[in-house]
Amino acid sequence: MKRFSRDQMAARVARDIPEGAYVNLGIGLPTMVANHLPRDREIFLHSENGLLGMGPAPAAGQEDADLINAGKQPVTLLTGGAYFHHADSFAMMRGGHLDFCVLGAFQVSRTGDLANWHTGAKDAIPAVGGAMDLAIGAKSVFVMMDHQTKSGASKIVERCTYPLTGVACVNRIYTDLAVIDVTPEGLRVVEIVEELSFEELERITGVPLVRASSPAMAH
Amino acid sequence: MKRFSRDQMAARVARDIPEGAYVNLGIGLPTMVANHLPRDREIFLHSENGLLGMGPAPAAGQEDADLINAGKQPVTLLTGGAYFHHADSFAMMRGGHLDFCVLGAFQVSRTGDLANWHTGAKDAIPAVGGAMDLAIGAKSVFVMMDHQTKSGASKIVERCTYPLTGVACVNRIYTDLAVIDVTPEGLRVVEIVEELSFEELERITGVPLVRASSPAMAH
Amino acid sequence: MIDKTVSTPAAAVADIPDGATVMIGGFGTAGMPSQLIDALIDQGARDLTIVNNNAGNGEVGLAALLKKKRVRKIICSFPRQTDSYVFDSLYHAGEIELELVPQGNLAERIRAAGAGIGAFFTPTAYGTPLAEGKETRIIDGRGYVLEYPISADFALVKAEKGDRWGNLVYRKTARNFGPIMASAAKCTVVQVREIVELGAIDPEVMVTPGIFVQRVVGVDVADALTQPQAAA
């Protein structure tokens, strides 16, 4: 079966982010979205450790230990960017001022519940960071993840079995097989990878899906 | 009967404010305290409209409409002072970071309830400003007021008849007749104007008073 | 390229509808966005709810807006001033609704709206008439009142400098309600003395990042100070 590559997924997310958007890209896969944002489009990247207008990684040797992102990697600040403290930074998120958050996930439920911080393993040390703030911290929350686990189980589920990060918070899911909106009418398929039918996608996903109304969107 | 003048009252309050104190002086009579703070003592005046390190009024012609105090009068900023927004300014107060607030009052009760924002007159337009924030906004709340109303009624009362500004918030009362602490044991007289006896003060006040334990303090 | 600058105050407030809740910055006249208020008066929106610390001075700015009977309700901490006669007469005539809020609770409620806080327990006003009918709670032996956020459709704010991304710095105590109101409104409109190039505001010094600002309009302050308020 053909699948979207990670770069294709990141490019697909980037396409949905318009000029002028305020965006937080979560750690891991979502970080790749930054590489696909067109340079001529002014987009404001937020990092929850107190940074708005985040630029690309600095050149080697130009790293500044006081200028890092939420993943604790060295970054730069664009002209026009700003620094602020943690309470102000999370107020920005919780207050709904970000247009988009893009997050990784273990599972997303049919109603948009998100599980992405803890596998529930008993001996695992729990660590949440900003995950729960990000989950509720944007007008639109996008999830980027593989459609299935390595063992082939669907990560889109009727009900999350992993501990939740947020309830009914996901708006759109980008996987290596499809782009799916979480809507009041159910999971609506916006796009499917080539050579995969809606019926086959629904079988792999294991929960009911809804066809997009526009015939141009899903094939 | 001899009474403390307003200047004497202000000087008496000033004596109780040590170097390094963070202080908010309320509108009206308390403002006079600033004139009596010794110049060699570094004291930090806070104004709730977003100012710490407030200096004296500017020379005529030097007024700046953007640099005013809570009474909307032109002021100056000392070297080392700071500006901040209203939420930060009231956080400073509510969070207990000020050492002293000095406020005027209509009435103070035996248990330190304060009434200073509204006479309760039915046709009066209510206006509270920062009064209620100031009442709870310092480690020690000092009240400066005449001991009696113009008609001779005590302003220190068993229970306030005017609408309250704050409950059990006053620590010390400076009047034109005495200095009185609000303590768990009752109103303890720290100082009385010359030629007035404790008994006479208690009669005028109309609520039970307690003698200071130190004989040097009350006569 | 993102450019939030707008050419005139009139254009900046053109879409404020009847019935809108509008925050107006300023403490007294410091930080009062006079040109935006005048533009709002000219624009004609009515049935407004206004959030401001005061209720207008003399017959200019907010007082002028009140005088034209455009305001249904005002949320403020200190309506009564020596020169608040416009508000006073409307209030006595029952022609305006007043929600009186202690100044620090007003600031914190606005901040809460901007910060996504659903409600908070504040010690201010506990045990007073302004807490009547409100939920209270004793926490660690201290009394608190539950207060809810105040948000707005529009905020009109005055700042010192702004750039095309909407980044702002203020001047002295004119900062007052500007930063929190900017965070609490769906659409924040800012009049600045000077529009500066992107990068002219040091990122360490920025008070309001552009994320909180939708429109910036340059206003010549020299004009503002000398020109009589047309709408009064």
Add this chain to the structure above:
Amino acid sequence: MIDKTVSTPAAAVADIPDGATVMIGGFGTAGMPSQLIDALIDQGARDLTIVNNNAGNGEVGLAALLKKKRVRKIICSFPRQTDSYVFDSLYHAGEIELELVPQGNLAERIRAAGAGIGAFFTPTAYGTPLAEGKETRIIDGRGYVLEYPISADFALVKAEKGDRWGNLVYRKTARNFGPIMASAAKCTVVQVREIVELGAIDPEVMVTPGIFVQRVVGVDVADALTQPQAAA
């Protein structure tokens, strides 16, 4: 004359008692007050409750404090990191208590302590295991969790510049928890790269006014970066 400067990190932390709650600034190593932490290790206080976003890296700073078994409990959002093996082994051995708090709730709870807020309703963590046992409420159709302030006996903070009144500015993202922790502790101790004259920090630019700071100690950062952490 008020002079909050202290000559050495050791003197600045000398009176932190056993059992104290100590906030430590920093996000990872940015803003981490390493010299103050080392001084605290040398000082010997134990049975501490530490508030920090993380739970230490490698074997220096906070990790070194943990390794010496001085910490009874840690309140943080993200203890597990690639190099958090000191914490990991203590946790698995049941030798340290962990209160896990989502990062934004951690920041807001610290801010609430500094701002005198008794408790607040936050949407973060609603419906998740981290809200279990906590009071919840639906406000305007959205679920919220009631969270309480986190205050401390001491805060150890790193800033860029400070003056004798305790006024501070920070550097880039090293600002992170500094300003809010400074507001939430009874005694805030700050290590700065440079002690400056009063007036050297512009009043418009000051991030932490001295009211929140009790002690300032100058630390040579060049030393700090090159010198091996003695206490590790």
